[in-house]
Amino acid sequence: xxxxxxxxxxxxxxxxxxxxxxxxxxxxxxxxxxxxxxxxxxxxxxxxxxxxxxxxxxxxxxxxxxxxxxxxxxxxxxxxxxxxxxxxxxxxxxxxxxxxxxxxxxxxxxxxxxxxxxxxxxxxxxxxxxxxxxxxxxxxxxxxxxxxxxxxxxxxxxxxxxxxxxxxxxxxxxxxxxxxxxxxxxxxxxxxxxxxxxxxxxx
Amino acid sequence: xxxxxxxxxxxxxxxxxxxxxxxxxxxxxxxxxxxxxxxxxxxxxxxxxxxxxxxxxxxxxxxxxxxxxxxxxxxxxxxxxxxxxxxxxxxxxxxxxxxxxxxxxxxxxxxxxxxxxxxxxxxxxxxxxxxxxxxxxxxxxxxxxxxxxxxxxxxxxxxxxxxxxxxxxxxxxxxxxxxxxxxxxxxxxxxxxxxxxxxxxxx
Amino acid sequence: xxxxxxxxxxxxxxxxxxxxxxxxxxxxxxxxxxxxxxxxxxxxxxxxxxxxxxxxxxxxxxxxxxxxxxxxxxxxxxxxxxxxxxxxxxxxxxxxxxxxxxxxxxxxxxxxxxxxxxxxxxxxxxxxxxxxxxxxxxxxxxxxxxxxxxxxxxxxxxxxxxxxxxxxxxxxxxxxxxxxxxxxxxxxxxxxxxxxxxxxxxx
Amino acid sequence: xxxxxxxxxxxxxxxxxxxxxxxxxxxxxxxxxxxxxxxxxxxxxxxxxxxxxxxxxxxxxxxxxxxxxxxxxxxxxxxxxxxxxxxxxxxxxxxxxxxxxxxxxxxxxxxxxxxxxxxxxxxxxxxxxxxxxxxxxxxxxxxxxxxxxxxxxxxxxxxxxxxxxxxxxxxxxxxxxxxxxxxxxxxxxxxxxxxxxxxxxxx
DNA sequence: AATGAATGAGTATTCATTCAT
DNA sequence: GATGAATGAATACTCATTCAT
Numbered sequence: 062x063x064x065x066x067x068x069x070x071x072x073x074x075x076x077x078x079x080x081x082x083x084x085x086x087x088x089x090x091x092x093x094x095x096x097x098x099x100x101x102x103x104x105x106x107x108x109x110x111x112x113x114x115x116x117x118x119x120x121x122x123x124x125x126x127x128x129x130x131x132x133x134x135x136x137x138x139x140x141x142x143x144x145x146x147x148x149x150x151x152x153x154x155x156x157x158x159x160x161x162x163x164x165x166x167x168x169x170x171x172x173x174x175x176x177x178x179x180x181x182x183x184x185x186x187x188x189x190x191x192x193x194x195x196x197x198x199x200x201x202x203x204x205x206x207x208x209x210x211x212x213x214x215x216x217x218x219x220x221x222x223x224x225x226x227x228x229x230x231x232x233x234x235x236x237x238x239x240x241x242x243x244x245x246x247x248x249x250x251x252x253x254x255x256x257x258x259x260x261x262x263x264x
Numbered sequence: 265x266x267x268x269x270x271x272x273x274x275x276x277x278x279x280x281x282x283x284x285x286x287x288x289x290x291x292x293x294x295x296x297x298x299x300x301x302x303x304x305x306x307x308x309x310x311x312x313x314x315x316x317x318x319x320x321x322x323x324x325x326x327x328x329x330x331x332x333x334x335x336x337x338x339x340x341x342x343x344x345x346x347x348x349x350x351x352x353x354x355x356x357x358x359x360x361x362x363x364x365x366x367x368x369x370x371x372x373x374x375x376x377x378x379x380x381x382x383x384x385x386x387x388x389x390x391x392x393x394x395x396x397x398x399x400x401x402x403x404x405x406x407x408x409x410x411x412x413x414x415x416x417x418x419x420x421x422x423x424x425x426x427x428x429x430x431x432x433x434x435x436x437x438x439x440x441x442x443x444x445x446x447x448x449x450x451x452x453x454x455x456x457x458x459x460x461x462x463x464x465x466x467x
Numbered sequence: 468x469x470x471x472x473x474x475x476x477x478x479x480x481x482x483x484x485x486x487x488x489x490x491x492x493x494x495x496x497x498x499x500x501x502x503x504x505x506x507x508x509x510x511x512x513x514x515x516x517x518x519x520x521x522x523x524x525x526x527x528x529x530x531x532x533x534x535x536x537x538x539x540x541x542x543x544x545x546x547x548x549x550x551x552x553x554x555x556x557x558x559x560x561x562x563x564x565x566x567x568x569x570x571x572x573x574x575x576x577x578x579x580x581x582x583x584x585x586x587x588x589x590x591x592x593x594x595x596x597x598x599x600x601x602x603x604x605x606x607x608x609x610x611x612x613x614x615x616x617x618x619x620x621x622x623x624x625x626x627x628x629x630x631x632x633x634x635x636x637x638x639x640x641x642x643x644x645x646x647x648x649x650x651x652x653x654x655x656x657x658x659x660x661x662x663x664x665x666x667x668x669x670x
Numbered sequence: 671x672x673x674x675x676x677x678x679x680x681x682x683x684x685x686x687x688x689x690x691x692x693x694x695x696x697x698x699x700x701x702x703x704x705x706x707x708x709x710x711x712x713x714x715x716x717x718x719x720x721x722x723x724x725x726x727x728x729x730x731x732x733x734x735x736x737x738x739x740x741x742x743x744x745x746x747x748x749x750x751x752x753x754x755x756x757x758x759x760x761x762x763x764x765x766x767x768x769x770x771x772x773x774x775x776x777x778x779x780x781x782x783x784x785x786x787x788x789x790x791x792x793x794x795x796x797x798x799x800x801x802x803x804x805x806x807x808x809x810x811x812x813x814x815x816x817x818x819x820x821x822x823x824x825x826x827x828x829x830x831x832x833x834x835x836x837x838x839x840x841x842x843x844x845x846x847x848x849x850x851x852x853x854x855x856x857x858x859x860x861x862x863x864x865x866x867x868x869x870x871x872x873x
Numbered sequence: 874a875a876t877g878a879a880t881g882a883g884t885a886t887t888c889a890t891t892c893a894t
Numbered sequence: 895g896a897t898g899a900a901t902g903a904a905t906a907c908t909c910a911t912t913c914a915t
Contacts, residue, residue: 104901177380219453222444223434230433231426241425250422257460296909307876510880583786625859628850629840636839637832647831656828663866713897
C-alpha cells in the first residue's frame with residue numbers, strides 16, 4: 062500500500078469513525094453530511110468521493126460493528142473451548158450469545174444504532190470486504206462451530222438466522238427501552254429459549 | 265355523537281386511511297404532511313389539529329394495524345376452540361401465531377410498515393384508545409387464553425413478549441427480503457420453535 | 468378580487484419583475500432562486516409557491532414580453548391604418564415587423580432574453596392566461612389583419628409562423644452580436660424579404 | 671505526425687465523439703466533464719488539457735457538425751451540376767438547402783444540439799481549424815457557387831446569412847417540436863420562400 | 874374548526890477546477 | 895502528458911410549522 066493509498070484509508074476511516082460518533086449521539090437523521098465531513102476534517106465533497114450517500118456509510122458501519130461483535134464472540138468461545146474441550150453445541154452457542162449480549166448491554170447506543178439489524182453484518186456480503194481488515198470469515202467460522210460436534214442438523218443456516226434474529230429483536234427493546242424487564246432478569250429465559258430453539262433444529 | 269363530532273371523526277379517519285396508503289406506497293419519508301392533507305381532502309393546517317406530527321400519526325397507525333391483527337387472531341382461535349375445546353395451550357398459541365403470520369404474508373406492505381414493531385400494538389397503550397372502536401382489550405384476552413388451562417407459568421407476560429418479538433422479527437426478513445428462505449419452508453421450524461419457547465416458560 | 472388575492476397578485480408580479488431584471492443583467496444561469504426571492508422581498512420558499520421552478524418563471528416572462536411586443540405592434544398598425552386606410556397587406560405586415568424590430572433594437576437585453584423564442588409568445592397558450600391582464604387575443608388580431616383584405620392565402624398561419632421565425636432569428640444575431648452587419652443596413656433587405664415571403668403565400 | 675501526436679489526436683477525438691453522444695442523449699446541462707472524461711477513457715484532469723471548458727468543446731462540436739452538413743451539401747450540388755450544368759443559381763441554392771434539411775430531418779438530435787446555431791459553423795472561424803481535417807474552405811466554396819453565374823448581387827454574404835438563419839430557425843421548431851406542421855408539408859413553402867429571398871438579393 | 878399563504882432553516886448533492894504526484 | 899484525490903462554493907428544492915383570517 063503506497064503512501065497515497067494509506068492516506069485514503071485514513072480518511073475513509075476517519076469518516077466512518079466520526080459518522081458513527083455523530084449517529085449515536087445526535088441520531089442518524091439529525092446528523093448531516095456536513096456534520097460528518099467537518100468532524101472528519103474533510104470537505105463536504107470528499108464525503109461523496111468515499112461513500113455514495115448517508116445510507117451507504119450506515120450500511121458499512123452496521124457491517125463493521127456487527128461483524129466486530131460476531132468476531133469477538135468467536136474469540137471468547139475459543140478461549141472457553143480450551144479450558145473445556147467437551148462443550149456441547151448448545152453451550153457453545155450460549156457462549157456466543159452471551160458474548161454478544163454482554164457487549165450490547167454495555168453499549169446501548171450501539172444497540173440503538175444496529176436497530177435489530179444484527180443479521181446484516183452476518184449476511185450482507187456487499188459491505189464487508191472493503192471496510193474490514195479482518196481476515197476472519199465469520200460465516201465459515203460459525204459453520205465450523207456448529208458442525209464440529211457429532212450432531213446432525215435439519216438446517217444449520219436457518220438455525221443461525223433464527224437465533225440471531227431472536228437475540229437482536231428481544232434484546233433491543235430490553236436494552237433501549239428497558240422494557241418489559243431488566244436484561245439480567247431476562248437472560249435465563251433467553252438462554253433457555255436459545256437452547257430450546259437449538260434442539261428444534263437437531264435431528 | 266353530534267353531527268359535528270361525526271364530521272371530526274370522519275376527517276380523522278380519512279387522514280389515517282390516506283396516510284397509510286401513502287406510507288405503504290411511497291414510503292414514510294417520501295410522504296409529506298402536504299401529501300397526506302391533500303389526499304385526505306383537508307387543508308395542511310387541519311392536519312395539525314388532529315395529529316401532533318408525522319410520528320404521531322404513524323404510531324396511531326401501527327397501533328391500529330397491529331391491534332387489528334391481534335384481534336383477528338383471537339377471533340380465529342375462538343372458532344377453533346369451539347370445534348376442539350381441549351386444545352393445549354401450545355396449540356392455541358400456534359393458532360394465534362398462524363393467523364398473524366398468514367395475514368402478514370398476504371400483506372407485505374403492512375409488514376414493511378410495521379417494521380418489526382408488532383409489539384407496539386400490544387404494549388403501547390397511549391395510541392390505542394382514541395383510534396379504535398374495538399372494545400376488545402387485547403392484553404386481557406391474551407392473558408385469559410394463556411391462563412385458561414391448568415398450566416402454570418414462570419412469567420406469562422415475558423413469554424408473550426418473547427413470542428411476539430420472535431415472530432415479528434423472523435417473519436420480517438422473510439416476507440420483505442424473501443431471505444433466507446421461503447415462508448412456507450420456514451413455518452415448520454417457526455412453529456416448533458414457538459412450541460419450544462412456550463415450554464421454556466412452563467413450570 | 469379580495470384583499471388577499473390582490474396581495475398574491477402583487478407578490479407574483481414582484482417575482483416576475485425582479486427575476487426579469489436579474490435575468491437580463493446577471494444572465495439566467497447566474498441568477499439563483501435565492502437572488503430572485505430576496506430581490507422580490509419574499510422568502511425562498513415563497514418563490515416555489517408561485518412558480519414550479521426557474522424554467523416556469525422564464526416561460527411566463529417570455530410569454531409576457533413577446534406578447535407585449537406583438538400587442539404594441541398591433542396598436543401601431545391601427546394608428547397607421549387610420550391615416551392610410553387603403554394599405555395593402557404586405558405593408559401592414561411591414562408595419563407590424565417594423566414595430567417589433569424597432570422595439571427590439573432599443574432593448575438588446577430583451578432580444579438576448581427572448582433568444583429567438585418570439586414565437587413562444589405567439590403560440591404557447593399555456594403561459595398566457597394567468598400572467599397577462601391584456602384582453603387582446605393576439606392570434607385572433609393577426610388573423611383579422613391578414614384576412615381583412617381581398618387576398619386569399621395558401622396557408623395564413625404558416626405564413627405568420629415563417630415571418631415571426633424569420634424576423635426573430637435574423638435580427639437576433641444582428642442586435643446581440645452586431646453581426647454580420649448593422650440593423651439599419653439590414654432593414655431594407657429584411658423588409659424586401661418579408662414582402663417576398665408574403666407573396667409566396669398569396670394565391 | 672509522430673506517434674505521440676497521433677495519440678493526442680486520438681484522445682481529442684474521443685473526447686469530442688463521446689461528449690457529442692452524451693450531449694445528444696442526456697442533454698448538455700446533464701452531462702458533466704466527469705461523464706465525458708470517463709466515457710472517453712481519460713482522467714478528469716486530462717479533459718482540461720484539451721479543452722478550456724464545456725462551452726469550448728460545445729463550440730468545436732457545433733463547428734464540426736455544421737461544417738459537415740455544409741460540405742456534404744456542396745458535394746451533392748457538384749453531382750447535380752454534372753448531370754445538369756445549366757442550373758440557375760436559385761435552384762443550386764435549393765439543392766444545397768434540400769441537402770441540409772434532409773440531413774437534419776434524419777437526425778433530430780443534431781437539430782436540437784445545433785439549436786438554430788447553424789450559422790456558427792459558417793461564420794465562426796475560431797473553432798474550425800483545429801478540429802477538422804477537411805481542407806475544403808466552406809465559405810469560399812459557397813462564394814464560388816453564388817458567383818459562378820451571370821447574376822449580380824446586392825450583397826451575397828448577407829443573402830447567405832439570411833438564408834442559413836431562415837432555414838435553421840424555421841426547420842428547428844418543425845423537427846424538434848413537430849410544430850406548426852409536418853416538414854414535408856412545409857418544404858414547398860420553404861423552397862418558394864428561399865427562391866423569393868434569393869430574388870430580393872439579385873440586382 | 875378550517876384554511877392556505879408564508880416562512881426560512883435545512884440538506885443533499887453536483888461539479889468545475891486545481892495541483893501534487 | 896496524465897492522473898485522480900480533494901476541494902468547497904453554489905444551488906435547487908422541501909417541508910414542518912405557524913397564524914391571521
